[in-house]
Amino acid sequence: MSTINLAAKNILKLLMVALFFTEINAAQYLPLPDGNSVTIREGETPGQAWARAQKMYPESFKIKVIPDSKKYDTDYFNQCKMQAAKETTTDYALVTAIESCEYKATPKKCRGFDIETDRFGNQKGDKRVACVEECNKANYYSKTLGECSKG
Numbered sequence: 001m002s003t004i005n006l007a008a009k010n011i012l013k014l015l016m017v018a019l020f021f022t023e024i025n026a027a028q029y030l031p032l033p034d035g036n037s038v039t040i041r042e043g044e045t046p047g048q049a050w051a052r053a054q055k056m057y058p059e060s061f062k063i064k065v066i067p068d069s070k071k072y073d074t075d076y077f078n079q080c081k082m083q084a085a086k087e088t089t090t091d092y093a094l095v096t097a098i099e100s101c102e103y104k105a106t107p108k109k110c111r112g113f114d115i116e117t118d119r120f121g122n123q124k125g126d127k128r129v130a131c132v133e134e135c136n137k138a139n140y141y142s143k144t145l146g147e148c149s150k151g
Helices: 002-026 046-056 074-087 091-105 126-136 140-144
Strands: 028-031 037-040
Touching (some): 037 046
Antiparallel strands (some): 028 037
16 A cells, blocks of 8 residues: 555656646746846736836846936036037037037046946946046146146
């Protein structure tokens, strides 16, 4: 009788394992904005899974944008932009002039550090931010004549 019970237990274990793998294969996944995914639990709607994912993985939903004040000198940029608006006559010229103002408002030594944007709109530019902050703390001569000057 013990061999029958042992065989029955083994069959029961195999059925449980098969059921477990069937449930895993039948699971539905909800893709998140950063490319990861979250499992939709049994009895859960996709909306509920989305809300749960926002609580569990908040970094997947945030868009990191670096403020303009950390990318370049905003006062210089605004003055340059106002001057460009007075002098340009076409929309294309204005857009080009504003892009030029952004370049000129960046301290000279920081221009080599780019702000990268990924496919979700997140911006990365730690070296640029550190460089601009360093230039903001620089002395007057460095800001007007030296490597932290603009223009």
